[in-house]
């Protein structure tokens with residue numbers, strides 16, 4: 001599928017974007033390992049979260065739905081999973097393979113986890129290394145998927161200092177820690193999303209955070225519960241930027257998760273001069289939520305504070321479009337993690353910005369973008385959903401038509417993006433491949 005975008009437009013109205021991807025994955029994983037039933041609402045019916053559902057079904061867990069975002073999981077307990085008949089194929093989802101590898105390292109059966117072409121290029125050494133230290137037997141092909149996990153190993157609790165700010169690695173180690181003898185603890189170079197810790201507590205499992213040392217003891221149990229998944233701020237980000245760059249825009253995004261470890265995009269856009277206000281702030285099932293109003297405002301280039309990078313890690317494709325539409329120069333550093341996402345997001349975004357005529361300089365760990373007029377052209381997405389959505393919103397300020405190639409992956413995180421974008425004011429046509 002390809003998106004064709006006519007230039008210009010205004011973004012107005014009210015919308016609730018689909019459920020949070022990180023929380024949706026974790027709701028299935030912890031629900032499956034809990035005792036009793038877990039009921040989830042607001043679940044993301046995107047391909048990545050559905051890959052997690054399929055993986056647990058393949059391991060014998062009864063999961064009803066999702067239907068209109070409702071899922072019911074009949075938990076099998078921490079030791080109730082069954083060996084799958086085939087390798088688990090988790091598609092495009094880095095979160096699924098990395099969190100699952102921690103969980104499955106503690107089972108008594110062998111399992112193989114694989115994924116699509118993009119996933120097969122992503123580094124898994126970052127989870128293999130701490131798991132091996134815990135006593136797991138896990139092999140990959142040159143540190144990449146497929147991962148082969150040999151069951152029946154006795155895991156030992158360890159302390160692990162994460163070498164990179166990664167919530168997936170942190171979660172992997174903590175989930176393996178559920179099966180380990182003694183305590184497992186981690187420290188991170190900078191705080192990352194804490195949905196695993198919050199949700200474990202929601203399932204009645206004690207997780208400590210003592211001055212940044214996050215730890216749990218193995219051998220407990222999880223109790224089924226109710227989970228209300230907020231709208232994904234990473235999906236909302238495209239429309240936060242869209243409304244900020246398109247003159248005349250005024251948009252309300254409802255029920256958005258505003259966990260402090262996820263709001264870098266709001267902080268960065270606000271520093272750039274965006275007009276964003278939070279309303280009706282509340283807490284839903286252990287996660288803070290708000291309605292977000294965003295109105296057009298002229299943006300200015302900034303040096304992005306490095307402490308905001310892990311808090312906005314998936315939002316940089318959208319933020320680069322904000323920078324392209326801003327007055328002056330935006331500098332991002334300390335973001336080398338962007339190079340190992342579904343694509344090398346620094347390279348893919350730089351290529352697309354250059355196509356649109358936006359001056360930029362690629363750095364090892366970031367980019368420098370000089371705001372200016374946007375032309376048009378053909379954009380390659382490298383199988384990356386966030387690159388596709390970022391260049392779709394760029395059309396609001398473009399002078400010519402933009403064609404975004406290879407947009408099927410948008411459904412991994414944001415099913416219905418094209419229809420919602422049209423409803424809010426983008427002039428987007430989805431064209432099927434011949």
Ligand SMILES: O=C(O)C1=C[C@@H](OP(=O)(O)O)[C@@H](O)[C@H](O)C1
Pocket residue numbers: 021022023095165166167168169171193313314337
């Ligand atoms: O834990 C999670 O749910 C995620 C963590 C982040 O990855 P890293 O841990 O690789 O930074 C993020 O990019 C990904 O979309 C989701």
Ligand SMILES: C=C(OP(=O)(O)O)C(=O)O
Pocket residue numbers: 048092093094095096314341342386413
């Ligand atoms: C990096 C992402 O996801 P994952 O690592 O789960 O593939 C993302 O959604 O931007």
